Each structure stands twice: as structure tokens, then as C-alpha cells.
Amino acid sequence: MEKKELLGLYHQMVLIRRVEESAAELYQQGKIGGFLHLYIGQEAVSTGLIAARKPQDRVITAYRDHGVAINCGIPARQVVAELLGKATGISKGKGGSMHMADVNRNFWGGHAIVGAHLPLAAGLALGDQYQKTDGVTICMFGDGASNIGFFHEALNLSKVWKLPVLWVCENNQYGMGTAIDRASAVSEIVQKACGYGMKADQENGMDVLAVYEKAHEMIERIRGGEGPMFLEYMTYRFRGHSMGDPERYRKSDEVKRWEKDDPIGIFNDHLVKNKVISEAGLKKIEQEVEAEVADAVRFAEESPEPAAEELFTDIYAQGG
Amino acid sequence: MALITMREAISQALWEEMERDPKVFILGEEVGVWGGTYAVTKGFYDHFGADRVKDTPISEAAIVGAAIGSAMTGLRPVAELMTINFAFVAMDHIVNEAAKLHYMFGGQFKLPLVIRTVGGGGRQLGATHSQVPDAIFAHFPGLKVVAPGTPADAKGLLKEAIRSDDPILFIEEATLYQVRGEVPDGDFTMPIGKSTIARAGKDATIVTYSKEVDNSMKAAEILAQEGIEVEIVDLRSLRPLDMGPVIESFKKTNRAVIVEEGWMSYGVGSEVASRIYETAFDYVDAPVKRVAQKEVPLPYNRTLEQMALPQVEDIVNAVREVL
Numbered sequence: 001m002e003k004k005e006l007l008g009l010y011h012q013m014v015l016i017r018r019v020e021e022s023a024a025e026l027y028q029q030g031k032i033g034g035f036l037h038l039y040i041g042q043e044a045v046s047t048g049l050i051a052a053r054k055p056q057d058r059v060i061t062a063y064r065d066h067g068v069a070i071n072c073g074i075p076a077r078q079v080v081a082e083l084l085g086k087a088t089g090i091s092k093g094k095g096g097s098m099h100m101a102d103v104n105r106n107f108w109g110g111h112a113i114v115g116a117h118l119p120l121a122a123g124l125a126l127g128d129q130y131q132k133t134d135g136v137t138i139c140m141f142g143d144g145a146s147n148i149g150f151f152h153e154a155l156n157l158s159k160v161w162k163l164p165v166l167w168v169c170e171n172n173q174y175g176m177g178t179a180i181d182r183a184s185a186v187s188e189i190v191q192k193a194c195g196y197g198m199k200a201d202q203e204n205g206m207d208v209l210a211v212y213e214k215a216h217e218m219i220e221r222i223r224g225g226e227g228p229m230f231l232e233y234m235t236y237r238f239r240g241h242s243m244g245d246p247e248r249y250r251k252s253d254e255v256k257r258w259e260k261d262d263p264i265g266i267f268n269d270h271l272v273k274n275k276v277i278s279e280a281g282l283k284k285i286e287q288e289v290e291a292e293v294a295d296a297v298r299f300a301e302e303s304p305e306p307a308a309e310e311l312f313t314d315i316y317a318q319g320g
Numbered sequence: 321m322a323l324i325t326m327r328e329a330i331s332q333a334l335w336e337e338m339e340r341d342p343k344v345f346i347l348g349e350e351v352g353v354w355g356g357t358y359a360v361t362k363g364f365y366d367h368f369g370a371d372r373v374k375d376t377p378i379s380e381a382a383i384v385g386a387a388i389g390s391a392m393t394g395l396r397p398v399a400e401l402m403t404i405n406f407a408f409v410a411m412d413h414i415v416n417e418a419a420k421l422h423y424m425f426g427g428q429f430k431l432p433l434v435i436r437t438v439g440g441g442g443r444q445l446g447a448t449h450s451q452v453p454d455a456i457f458a459h460f461p462g463l464k465v466v467a468p469g470t471p472a473d474a475k476g477l478l479k480e481a482i483r484s485d486d487p488i489l490f491i492e493e494a495t496l497y498q499v500r501g502e503v504p505d506g507d508f509t510m511p512i513g514k515s516t517i518a519r520a521g522k523d524a525t526i527v528t529y530s531k532e533v534d535n536s537m538k539a540a541e542i543l544a545q546e547g548i549e550v551e552i553v554d555l556r557s558l559r560p561l562d563m564g565p566v567i568e569s570f571k572k573t574n575r576a577v578i579v580e581e582g583w584m585s586y587g588v589g590s591e592v593a594s595r596i597y598e599t600a601f602d603y604v605d606a607p608v609k610r611v612a613q614k615e616v617p618l619p620y621n622r623t624l625e626q627m628a629l630p631q632v633e634d635i636v637n638a639v640r641e642v643l
Contacts, residue, residue, distance in 0.1 A: 092426030101425045108392065109425060113416050120417065121399075123389015130345065130371065150412075153382035160377060212368055276633045314427035315461055317485035 001212070007149040008097075009051055009208055013043040013284050016067040018293040019076050020239075023066065023083055026297070027243050034084045036097050039067035041238035042265030044171050046071045048211025049138065049233075052219055056135040058106050058124045059104055060117050062142060063098035065110025072107035074100065076296035086303035093306045094314070104303075114175075115145035118154035118167075125163035125228075138215075138224045144175025146189045153221050156197045158228040166218055167193065169232040170205065176241045177249040193230030205233030206261040209270070236261070327497040329471035330361050330436075331441055333478035334398065336507065338368055340397060341350035344482055347374040348383055348400030348436075357402050358438060358497055359381070364629040372421050380406050384413035384435060388487070389419070391433040393430050395474055396482060404439035404491060418487035419462035431487045438476055440493045440581060441629050447617035450625075452582030454530075455591070457522055458558035467491040467560040469533030470542060471501035479515040484512065493531040493581075503556030513560035517569070519623050521549035524639050525569040527592050529555040532611075532630065536579050539635035550639055558588060581633055584612035606642040611630050 001009075020038040023085050027036045039046070042064070050071040061068045069079050082089030082100055090100050101109035102181050108124055111117035121139035128135040145151050146169060158165050170188045180187050193200035194259060199221075203214040211233060218229045238259040240247050271277050324332070332359035345368075346361060352375040355362035365373045376383050380401060382444050383392045387399035401407050407414060414435065421429050458465045462485055468474040474492070481488040518533055519540055526536045533554045540550045551569045555561065578589035589610035596608055615630040627643055 090426075091424065091428070092504065094426050095424050101428055101430045103425075108389075108429075109421070111417075113412055116381075116385070116412050116417060119385020119413065120389035120392070122382060123386035123391070124393055126386055126390045127393025127395055130390065131393070150381050150385065153379035156377060156381060157382045159385060161374075239545070301424045314423045315432050316464075317422065317432075 002053070003276055005051070007285065009047055010267055010271060010282065011053065011289065012047045013208065014091055014286055014289045015076060015292065016043045016047070016070050017264060018289050019066060019079060019296070022055055022080070022293050022297055024243065026083065032097070033085065034096050036083070036243045037064040037241065038239045041258070041263070042170060042172060042205065042235045043067055044208035044211050044267070045205045045233045045235050046140065048208040048217045049140070050213035052212050053136070053138060055106065056133060057219065058108055058135060058137045059140070060108040060121045060124060060137065061110055061140040062114065062117065062145065063110050064142070065098065065100050066221050067106060068110065068140065069100045069102070071284065072102060072125045073105045074102050074107065074183060075298040076292055079294040080300040081303050084298055084300045084303070085312070087306040088299070088303040091317050092310065094310070106317040107171070115141065115148035115150035117141070117314030118150050119157070121165055122163055123156045123261070125165040126160065126161065126207045128164055129161070134223055134298055135164065135217050138168060138169060138219070139165055142175065143169060143171040143173070143180050143184065143189050147184055147219055155193065155198070155228070155230070159196045159198050162227040164222050165228045166215070166222055166285065167228065170235055172235050172237045173273070174241070174249065177245070179249065188232065190230060190232040198230055199226065200230035200235065202232045206263045206266060206298060208263060208267050321502045323386065323500050324503050325356065325497060326471045326474055326492070326499050326501070327360055327553065329475040329503050330492065331362070333475045333482070334361065334385065335364070337479055337482040339349055340373065342355065343394065344396045344398065345372040345374065345564040346398045346400065347376055347387060348621055349376055349378055349402050351375060351400050351508055351618045353640070356400070364489055366503060378541050380410035381413055383415040384410040385417065385639045387435070388417050388431060391431045392421070392429045396432045398436055398482060399432045399487060401435060403435040403449055404437040404453060405449050407437055414457065414463065415460050416495045418462040423462055430485045432483045432485045433487045434490050435488070436490045436492065438494050439620045440468050440495055441613070441625065442624060444620055444622055452613065452620040454491055454558055454582055454637065456487050457585045458561070458588070462487070463559065464488045464512060465491065466556065467530040467558060468556055469496070469518070469530050469554050469626070471499070472503045473554070475503055475508040476508055477512060480509040480512055484511065485596065488512070491530065496531055499534060511560050513557045515553050515555050515565040515567055517551060518554040519550070519552040519571070521551035523573060524554045524575040524577060524642055526550050526577050526579055526635065526639070527555065527566050529558070529588070531581050532579040535630065535632050536635055538632045539639065542632070542636050543639055548639065548643065561591070563592070563599070566592065566596065569602050571603045574603050574623045577609045577611060577642055579611045579630060581630060582613055584610050585615060587612055609637045609642050
């Protein structure tokens with residue numbers, strides 16, 4: 001990977017972290033309603049993964065979607081504006097935190113019913129297979145999603161139809177507040193994929209370059225016609241499941257242990273150690289991100305509320 | 321005009337739309353090699369091939385979910401759920417995904433999707449395979465629910481549904497598949513969301529749809545022998561619900577009976593009656609009557625099953641009561 005691309009990854013990871021930290025503040029100020037699920041700790045997964053896609057590759061994910069939206073190229077302004085429910089939000093303020101999408105950037109949404117977007121991903125991949133294009137669908141979901149029927153129906157169908165889809169499990173060890181070994185028959189989700197006869201692998205989700213390498217290899221093999229594959233990234237969320245999570249289900253020692261593997265810290269060390277850039281250079285990127293996020297928050301706060309007419313638009317394709 | 325069965329009308333609509341538009345394809349259980357559980361897609365697999373007539377595993381959520389995903393990419397899937405009773409297995413994808421994605425993402429994704437399915441009782445299939453849950457699906461904004469009662473409507477509405485950019489649940493009635501009717505020749509469509517006068521009359525209005533159009537027609541014949549002329553409004557679509565012809569008819573007859581095959585509670589009759597009272601209260605000469613299925617899980621035994629389902633004489637009696 002070229003220097004510019006490496007620094008691009010760093011920029012994206014820091015941008016996600018700062019957007020999420022700002023979102024937490026805005027939530028505490030009462031400016032964001034509903035649920036807010038932060039991606040802090042998992043930035044390397046989506047950043048490395050989406051860096052490995054080509055423009056024709058579709059991305060679809062679950063409700064922890066702000067980071068994915070940013071990696072797909074949605075400007076921070078439109079992400080924060082959506083969090084604030086503004087007309088300038090990427091979903092016109094109608095979707096909120098869990099429902100961001102941008103069809104022009106091949107981002108097919110954050111989806112809030114656990115596992116329900118996996119069959120949709122099979123359909124997106126079917127769209128490419130049917131129209132004989134070479135796009136690959138990248139479908140992200142958490143470990144919790146592997147316990148719902150949708151997961152099994154979608155994996156099975158994808159294998160039966162040889163659909164060009166990469167199933168990506170972000171194993172962050174908890175489905176909401178229930179530890180994986182209390183909810184799943186196997187604690188490594190990759191074992192479930194083996195049951196569907198597809199190529200399946202596991203990778204460290206805290207190392208953005210490892211994430212990228214493994215994803216790149218699998219995406220290109222799928223593009224080459226090898227059928228669906230499964231990739232499990234071991235990761236961890238540093239914050240609660242959502243804002244207001246009392247976190248009674250895990251010990252602070254465990255969180256601290258994982259925080260030593262902060263994906264941004266790991267990548268920072270890598271870049272400096274390999275003399276890609278100096279500490280000062282990284283500081284400069286961080287300052288640029290601070291300004292970008294401040295601008296996004298200002299933009300979102302100054303943006304108008306959706307017009308009253310919007311209530312009844314978009315219910316159907318022909319308007320109301 | 322040609323006299324054909326409901327099954328042939330639906331089959332023709334699918335065939336013609338697949339010939340017309342290569343983006344139209346079918347997916348579902350036994351739609352291909354088997355030729356369709358109700359033989360609606362017989363011959364399709366050999367003619368259109370496995371890529372366009374896709375047999376699926378018994379995975380209703382994946383069938384509807386994959387149909388939604390492919391529709392988002394611009395294809396025009398016609399997903400078949402073998403019976404509407406299996407739609408409950410795919411409920412999340414119908415109501416949480418299909419009905420919502422267009423609105424929730426600010427209009428970014430179109431969903432040109434048809435879910436064809438079959439409902440109805442009277443075939444001794446027992447409680448889990450005989451339901452008429454149409455009203456449940458009609459509850460959700462974002463979804464359209466179409467339920468034709470004649471071969472001509474079935475053909476015209478299905479062709480329109482396939483060409484529409486909205487997600488549409490197209491509910492067929494198994495006991496109507498053999499019913500024959502005149503169907504226009506050549507390519508034609510019918511607008512979705514338009515009720516129609518199925519029979520003209522002046523003494524009372526029957527509001528109904530799907531299978532009960534047929535039963536209501538039979539009731540009307542019996543009543544006509546007594547000199548009672550009922551007007552029958554066929555809703556054809558439950559969402560959008562076109563009350564125009566209903567209200568127009570009611571203002572003329574001042575009396576209404578609403579007939580549906582499903583259960584009465586929270587049903588189509590409740591909705592239509594409320595709207596009549598809300599918009600035409602000054603024209604009410606008698607309380608609106610509802611004819612519907614008895615509130616029991618439908619039993620297997622033939623006699624008990626028929627006792628639970630609305631019969632022609634129930635409709636006749638209800639009309640007599642409002643006169």
C-alpha cells in the first residue's frame with residue numbers, strides 16, 4: 001500500500017473515533033434522540049475491509065453503521081446531520097443513527113433488525129450475478145446475528161446459488177450485554193460458516209492492515225467466481241452497546257486489556273516504526289480531523305429541520 | 321375476450337411480463353422444476369431457464385429478503401410464498417424491510433417487488449394452512465396489498481404490480497384458481513388502488529373482495545329473485561383502499577354489508593365500516609353489517625370448517641337484516 005493510502009486509512013480511523021466521541025457528547029446534550037451505538041474500538045474492521053473493495057462492490061451492515069458510512073465515503077457532515085435528524089442528513093433525517101445509506105456510494109444501509117439484512121445482502125449479490133457484473137457484496141454483522149435464523153437462511157442460500165458475497169462477522173464478543181459463550185453454541189463464529197461448506201477464515205480485527213489483506217484476498221477470489229466466503233474479525237467495542245449501557249456484564253479490567261490493542265494506537269505505532277510518517281505528521285492529521293469534525297457538527301447544528309411535507313413523502317416510489 | 325381460469329390469467333400475466341422485461345424473474349419454493357405448487361408457473365422453467373425461474377430452499381425469510389435485495393439493485397423479482405400462512409415466517413422482511421426501506425432511507429432505494437401468495441380456507445388444510453390474514457398486511461404503510469376476485473382483475477393487476485416500483489403483496493385465493501372469467505385479449509394493465517362496481521343495484525351495498533366477490537354474486541342472484549337488487553363493490557386492493565365507489569354506492573343505497581373471508585375482529589369490515597360512518601353518517605339508514613369467518617382456528621373437519629367460513633346464505637341474511 002502506498003504512503004498516501006496508509007495515511008488515508010489512519011485519517012479515516014481517527015475521523016470515525018472523533019465523530020463517535022462528538023456523537024456521544026451531542027447525545028448527552030440531548031441533541032441526538034433514540035439509540036446511539038458507537039463504533040469506538042472497532043474502527044480497523046470497517047476501515048480495512050472497505051479499503052479493499054472496488055467501486056462496484058456493495059457494502060451493507062447492521063445498526064452500528066456510522067463508521068461504515070464514513071468508510072464508504074459519506075462526508076462527516078451528512079453523518080452528523082443524520083444523527084441530529086436534519087434535512088441535510090444522508091437519509092434526510094428519516095433514518096437516524098441506525099439507518100444511514102448512500103446508494104451513490106454503493107452503501108446499502110445500516111439495518112436495525114439483527115441479522116435481517118443478511119438475506120438482503122444475498123439479494124444484492126443476486127443482482128450482480130443476474131446482471132453478470134463483477135461486483136461483490138460485502139455484508140457486515142455482529143456475532144449476535146449468527147444466532148438468528150436469517151443468518152443461516154442467508155448463508156445457505158448464498159452457497160446454493162454461489163452468490164458473490166463476502167460475509168463479514170465482527171466478533172466483538174457480546175450480543176448487546178450477553179457474552180458470546182452465553183449465547184452461541186460455538187464462540188468462534190467461523191465454525192458456523194464451515195457448516196455451509198464455504199471458505200471461512202478468521203483474522204485480527206484490531207490490525208487494520210491485516211484486516212485489509214485478508215479482505216482483499218477473499219474479495220478478489222469471490223470476484224473470480226469462487227462463490228461466497230466468510231471472514232470473522234476478532235474485535236471489541238470500547239464503549240457500551242449503546243449510550244446508557246450500565247455495562248454490568250463485563251469487568252473494567254477486560255475493557256482495559258482490550259484498550260491496549262486500540263486499533264488506532266496499533267496503526268500509529270506501525271506507521272512511525274516503519275518510518276511512513278513521523279509522530280508530528282500524525283498529529284497534523286489528527287488536527288485536520290478535529291477541524292473536519294468541528295465543521296461537521298457546526299454544519300449539522302445549523303442545518304434546517306426537515307420540512308413538514310417530508311412526513312408524507314417517500315412512503316411509495318411515486319411520492320405519498 | 322377469452323374465457324380463462326384465474327390460474328391461467330395469473331400464469332399469462334407472469335409469462336407476458338417475463339417475455340417483455342428481462343429484469344423480471346421468479347423465485348420461490350417449487351416454482352421451477354415442479355412447475356409451481358398450484359401449477360401457476362408450469363412450463364416456465366423449461367422456457368425461461370433456471371436463472372429466471374429460481375427454485376429456493378424452504379427459507380421464506382431468505383426468499384423475501386433476497387427478493388428485496390435484488391429489487392434494490394433494479395431487478396423486478398416476483399417472489400412466491402407457497403401460502404400466505406408462510407408469510408409469517410417472512411414477516412420481518414415484509415413489514416420491517418419491504419414496507420420501510422424506501423421511506424427510511426429518504427427515498428434512495430426503490431423496491432420494484434411483488435410477493436405472490438395464496439390464502440383462504442375451505443380445503444380442509446387445518447388451522448395453520450387456511451388463514452386469511454390480509455388485514456394484518458394492509459396495516460403497514462409502505463406496502464401495497466392487492467387481492468383480486470376475477471381472472472381479468474388478476475391478470476391486469478398482476479401485470480401492473482410487476483411494472484410498479486413499490487413492494488406489493490399480491491394475495492391469490494386457492495379456491496378461485498379454477499374459476500373462469502372473461503379476460504381482455506392482448507397486453508393490458510389495471511391501476512392498483514381502484515375499487516370497482518362488480519354488480520349494479522339500488523337496495524343495498526355489499527363491499528367485498530377476492531373470493532367473497534364470487535359468494536356475494538351468488539347471494540345477489542338469490543336476492544334478485546325476491547326483487548332485491550344489491551350493488552357489489554369489489555375493493556381489489558386493501559392498501560391503497562379506494563373508498564370512492566363504496567361511499568358513492570352507499571349514498572345511493574344507505575345500507576351496507578361488508579363481506580370478508582377472514583376473521584371479523586380488526587378486519588377489513590371494521591375498517592370499511594368505520595370509514596362509511598366517518599364520511600357518510602348522514603346517509604346511514606341501518607347499522608352496517610359485517611359477514612366474516614367465525615373467531616376460531618379453522619378446524620379440519622369439513623362440516624365444522626364450512627360452519628366457520630362465511631356462506632352465501634350468511635350474506636343473504638345479512639342483506640335482509642339491513643333492509
